[in-house]
Amino acid sequence: MKKMEVGILGATGMVGQRFVSLLENHPWFKLAWMAASDKSAGKSYAEACQWRLRSPMPDAVRTMLVNECKPPGAPQLVFASLDSKVATDVEKQFARAGHVVVSNSSSHRMEPDVPLLIPEVNPDHLALVRAQRRERAWQGMIVTNPNCTTVGLAMSLAPLEAAFGVEKVLMTSMQAVSGAGYPGLPTLDIFGNVIPYIAGEEEKVEAETKKLLGKLAGGRIQPAACAVSAHCNRVLVEDGHTESISVSLRRRATERELIEAWRAYHSVPQEKQLPTAPAHPLVVREEAARPQVKLDVSTERGMATVIGRLRPCAVLQFKYTALSHNTIRGAAGAALLNAELMKAEGYLD
């Protein structure tokens, strides 16, 4: 099979670097084009990018030219990890010019005709692009993945919603520094500290979770009827968002049933064996003090959500801890899996 050429908008940022890293040796896609902000455009990737991943910059991209964020020359499929300030316009411009924009930005996630997608959770929402094409008269399209904090929550809730119905969920996050991009948090701000506020984050988590667990009907998403409340905190961790979650379900369930629902959970990405799909999207650890960022964040190459500490909650019904890798499962890996789903479902033909 000839690989499909793909591009990256925002290739030099933290998520852009993850795209570059995940696309190295990808069986379906070949990185052929990249763009970044004006101050990077015209340079080679090695010059333009302050590489921050522990694995080295792939040799193949070192001399690749960084383009301006403009459609001419870009391949049909572009992954986008631009700042939301610029993403709104640039992504529309690319979609209008006929490109499929698989975006990690928050700009269009909550628009009624834009799929907000976790391939394991709501693969059918992808059909929303028909409304998008119809209403916007675009040749291309925009498909989004959720905020890095939403992902672990929504993935852990999806099997519960399916089996028992989720009524209420209260989540407190302890989020990694890489979620703020690069340069991101000054050391003097976060060292020895917890910052109990991330602008806009709680609102995103609350709204996105309901859209993700919602139902597609009549070409629109009916958000799930559950109550969702989020407390978002930043802690001194490099990669990996830990979430303390309490939940009430609509139907009675035992702890064992929840664990079984999580462990049995699999969906389209597993069935179609998408290249980036984790074999087990939800991994349950039953030891006393897991999941831990240090030990569990790279489970299934960072594509699984790891769950532990399930126990009764005196206020809601159950409580547990979930962990996911914020720049892989919560960003670049999420978008890549979205593109793989689109490819497998014929949206990229």
Place this chain on the structure above:
Amino acid sequence: MKKMEVGILGATGMVGQRFVSLLENHPWFKLAWMAASDKSAGKSYAEACQWRLRSPMPDAVRTMLVNECKPPGAPQLVFASLDSKVATDVEKQFARAGHVVVSNSSSHRMEPDVPLLIPEVNPDHLALVRAQRRERAWQGMIVTNPNCTTVGLAMSLAPLEAAFGVEKVLMTSMQAVSGAGYPGLPTLDIFGNVIPYIAGEEEKVEAETKKLLGKLAGGRIQPAACAVSAHCNRVLVEDGHTESISVSLRRRATERELIEAWRAYHSVPQEKQLPTAPAHPLVVREEAARPQVKLDVSTERGMATVIGRLRPCAVLQFKYTALSHNTIRGAAGAALLNAELMKAEGYLD
């Protein structure tokens, strides 16, 4: 006024060091005796103690003899910060021998005739020592302060309970490393990590909060009827427990009323101007990203609980963040304030 001589059981540990530090220049108490584990006994304090506070070891204690944890020679009033494994027996032994044991250990906190005390919250519970004396036929007594994680929660709830009634509370903690004592957490365990489990901590927070907010009637504490659920996590912070709290109240209230209730809160320690009492036990910050450990943990010399981020909660009614200093307000400072209350109320005569 001649100062009252006091002792410390467990003087070499992290909380013991805080006792030593807080008793330096105390206007009412004079540190005259100290004891620690057998491997320290017989040494000078400077030899026995691995001092870990940023302020230097007071010169006056360097040559002080570390005794065995046995009553003979100890002053009437002893502060205790022993491991709970040994505290159970040692504290009883001292109380039986006529000593007033003001303890930071969890061993006796939940016993029905032992006061679990925050002087601002439930000063009247101190009267429980009468039951203790009657039933145990001790000359001395044991009075306790809560777990370091309970303190900030209970202090923030007390004005709400008084003004509006607390129905449900869900708290997720991000706890400092010093709470685990010294040597405590290995660097290799917590560096770059969040540990989502602290043995026994959640149970303590849930039970102690209800006892603290309970009513003394007929010589017994009737625990508060609220539901309390805790998620306890360890993060890489030196001193200061941050708590994300959601709460439902029994009576309608506005955000402004909650803030006023917190700001107006004062109690016996403030009225009697106890030396260690904070002028403002609850400090509310209205900036977007406060309280922060780094900026706020030492508010009122570490004796205040700092509250911020009050906002509506989609699952319960309100959510907010509270911060308190775990080895001062949550341990040594708590016990010291308990002793000051006892002195002011005539329990030490």
Place this chain on the structure above:
Amino acid sequence: MKKMEVGILGATGMVGQRFVSLLENHPWFKLAWMAASDKSAGKSYAEACQWRLRSPMPDAVRTMLVNECKPPGAPQLVFASLDSKVATDVEKQFARAGHVVVSNSSSHRMEPDVPLLIPEVNPDHLALVRAQRRERAWQGMIVTNPNCTTVGLAMSLAPLEAAFGVEKVLMTSMQAVSGAGYPGLPTLDIFGNVIPYIAGEEEKVEAETKKLLGKLAGGRIQPAACAVSAHCNRVLVEDGHTESISVSLRRRATERELIEAWRAYHSVPQEKQLPTAPAHPLVVREEAARPQVKLDVSTERGMATVIGRLRPCAVLQFKYTALSHNTIRGAAGAALLNAELMKAEGYLD
């Protein structure tokens, strides 16, 4: 005595904040004016400044207006902690307009007619301002303090130079993050890392040390004849530069003689009891593992250099460790002590 009004150029940065903090309650100086970059000018200090010190922003400065960095309206004495890029011109402009600029910037330190001053080390170099006035025909003047890494090295060498002559010195620094200002180092760069390079730092340390230990003769500084080599590294510490130093002396000396030379060292600031002067500019600790940032950085309110681990060196003659507080003794405290010396010596009349 009426306090002298002073200003700060660069009041919102990390060193500027230290100036604000150290000037609160200063017995001789009163902060009456401040300036910062154009984006801060016109705001109140509370609005313009992202305060990062653990002690709270003094109330008196919260509403103070932040001015543009232009002389009109500024008091005679201004402390300067501007980026060296802008400092070169701005400082000259103020000196030309008649102001005494006591600067922490590197811009003019190595100019032949500008005093580079540590009051304990080379107070006589202050006389160099006469050459400055003569040659530049300025009403004002510029006086500088050394780089934060030079300070601990030069202070530890000064008594050795005086007593035995310093021939060669090789220093490896482990420098704190605050030395890079705010926002300074991204967390993603330094967390779990050592960065073995700080642009321009080694050259500054090597040149400044020789100027500081040099002799004033004929209105010029003859740099010390010693060889100085520096390795500069950044580590994950908030405040406090640790230096591993090896040294060869010109005259034979014993370890005990070095310790005595350090302990006996005192100079003009101690004799004149300047308000910011440490009682002991050099503190020697003889325990095995000192000085440590955590335990020793605040010795003498951050104004002492703490020395330990003196032992023979197999390549040079002796080796030892020195620690100093980089934003106090190495920056704002250094400049403040310079101004106090100038006041005491009649340079501000």
Place this chain on the structure above:
Amino acid sequence: MKKMEVGILGATGMVGQRFVSLLENHPWFKLAWMAASDKSAGKSYAEACQWRLRSPMPDAVRTMLVNECKPPGAPQLVFASLDSKVATDVEKQFARAGHVVVSNSSSHRMEPDVPLLIPEVNPDHLALVRAQRRERAWQGMIVTNPNCTTVGLAMSLAPLEAAFGVEKVLMTSMQAVSGAGYPGLPTLDIFGNVIPYIAGEEEKVEAETKKLLGKLAGGRIQPAACAVSAHCNRVLVEDGHTESISVSLRRRATERELIEAWRAYHSVPQEKQLPTAPAHPLVVREEAARPQVKLDVSTERGMATVIGRLRPCAVLQFKYTALSHNTIRGAAGAALLNAELMKAEGYLD
């Protein structure tokens, strides 16, 4: 080829865990036996070991029995990473009982008839075991690798010694926390700190470097005649020792010649393609701020020493920075490579 069965003494510690990890899928050796302290003996490895590596514990070892540290039942070849306190006797006991002990402990490194070996640096020293067998009348033998801090220094010096002769070397280390084992450093000791002392470390580095660079003649090692001085510091890094090194050579050389000597360096392990050998034992980076722990510690799977920042030194001749992975190249990987060399050279037949 049938794999050779091997054992581990001290399998539960940090270095023991690295042995377990590196032996998984090793082409020549098969882990068949393990032992640890008495409190672990009799348990399964999963029960006995607090696994701290980021890669998960290999499934094959989870149920493996942890034995007492006694020869019966152990395979011929055992890797040893015991505390030096117990290593002295246990290793001798195993050697006497006919086992080949490939040890990471410091106990026997400096004994005249024990090879202290870096396969790239002094492979010929292995012949020393003949003296060992002759003099001790053992069936087995003890072969050692150097201290984790010595490795990077000695590897960087070996090509310089060969090409130009090393006269003097002064090294300041910034060492990772994992070097102190597990539990190792309490968080409260090292967080926000630099500890300028590691007991015994400087003496080891100085003596071992001279033995490693020494010549085998007449069945004895003649230590190299260079002067070596070390400053050893602990910093908050997980894995990876950074070293600031100054050196004087006996023959004139240019910076370019040094870089070429490092880059061209290869030795027996590379020629014989030993499985654990790095293709490039010395990797030179010419960017301004490299090597960095975060970016470079895993170069060549942690088996290379990465060198950077070569520049003139005003006191000695050259200065540079070297980095190596302390628990791989500096411990378990070092011993494993030693065993591979022994196998390739016929010492294990």
